[in-house]
Amino acid sequence: MDPILVLGGTGKTGKRVVSRLEEQGVSARVGARQTGFDWLDESTWDRALAGVKAVFVVPLDGTTLTRAFVDKAVANGVERVVLLSGRGVDNPEYGSDTNATGLTHVEGEKAVRELEIPWTILRPGWFAQNFSEGFFAPAVQAGELRLPAGGGGVTFVDAQDIADVAVAALTEDKHAGEIYELSGPQAVTMAEAAEAISAAGGRQVRYVPLTVDEFVAESIRDGWPPQDAADFAEVVSAIERGLEDHVSDGVDRALGRAPRDFKTFANTTTW
Numbered sequence: 001m002d003p004i005l006v007l008g009g010t011g012k013t014g015k016r017v018v019s020r021l022e023e024q025g026v027s028a029r030v031g032a033r034q035t036g037f038d039w040l041d042e043s044t045w046d047r048a049l050a051g052v053k054a055v056f057v058v059p060l061d062g063t064t065l066t067r068a069f070v071d072k073a074v075a076n077g078v079e080r081v082v083l084l085s086g087r088g089v090d091n092p093e094y095g096s097d098t099n100a101t102g103l104t105h106v107e108g109e110k111a112v113r114e115l116e117i118p119w120t121i122l123r124p125g126w127f128a129q130n131f132s133e134g135f136f137a138p139a140v141q142a143g144e145l146r147l148p149a150g151g152g153g154v155t156f157v158d159a160q161d162i163a164d165v166a167v168a169a170l171t172e173d174k175h176a177g178e179i180y181e182l183s184g185p186q187a188v189t190m191a192e193a194a195e196a197i198s199a200a201g202g203r204q205v206r207y208v209p210l211t212v213d214e215f216v217a218e219s220i221r222d223g224w225p226p227q228d229a230a231d232f233a234e235v236v237s238a239i240e241r242g243l244e245d246h247v248s249d250g251v252d253r254a255l256g257r258a259p260r261d262f263k264t265f266a267n268t269t270t271w
């Protein structure tokens, strides 16, 4: 069987897609710099695409390279594309077309929707694994989540659910043309997330709400470039503005089952 190319195949989502495909006996090819695929070096793309019929595209945030890549994929004989995007990409309140990551997803979705081969778009909300493998992990390890999220709730989605939907879309015909918004089954506040992680990990983690200005000042003191600090504060403050607390039905629509909840994620993670 032709291999499926999984870009970002060493990252939070992609590595779970690779494992699931392999469990199903489907050959997966990891597309990441350590396997010779570099988004920023187009001369590496053909080799990654050779003999591939389906691709999971984890885009490179801050760039608009998705169009060039998917066009090349089709020229190389790829017959199905599944794109990882982000929830909120179609909501002007996020300012998605003015920040670099938002633009990556807006432009990437446009390019994929214009393809003449079957495609599926996944729009996950915040990943639960941000706490264990992503940008909140150092704060969890330090015991204090200092963020401008107020008391807002987030329907964190488990990266395993995202991967399961991706695998279904990569291997089954019925997901063609679907846009799946993905979330967990209920909203949890940052304080509740910290509590669940503390209970599961046996070590105290607390949430300290900051104002946006406090967060930006602290981040700059910690060595962040000011623009990055402002951009991240903007993204996190969407939580306080109530943009992240709704439940999306994509896991159920794609897989016919409920998504995993945050407590299950916390209890099955090594902290």
Ligand SMILES: NC(=O)c1ccc[n+]([C@@H]2O[C@H](COP(=O)([O-])OP(=O)(O)OC[C@H]3O[C@@H](n4cnc5c(N)ncnc54)[C@H](OP(=O)(O)O)[C@@H]3O)[C@@H](O)[C@H]2O)c1
Pocket (backbone or CB within 6 Å): 007, 008, 009, 010, 011, 012, 013, 014, 031, 032, 033, 034, 037, 038, 039, 040, 058, 059, 060, 061, 084, 085, 086, 087, 101, 124, 125, 126, 127, 130, 134
């Ligand atoms: N985290 C969230 O809450 C969230 C929510 C919604 C959407 N998203 C979207 O999810 C995507 C990220 O997915 P993820 O969290 O699964 O990935 P991730 O854990 O951030 O990992 C990034 C992956 O991309 C690869 N990579 C980085 N730079 C590369 C380059 N120049 N060339 C080739 N590969 C490169 C990395 O591998 P190497 O370093 O080995 O090359 C790694 O496999 C982003 O587009 C983000 O906007 C995230």
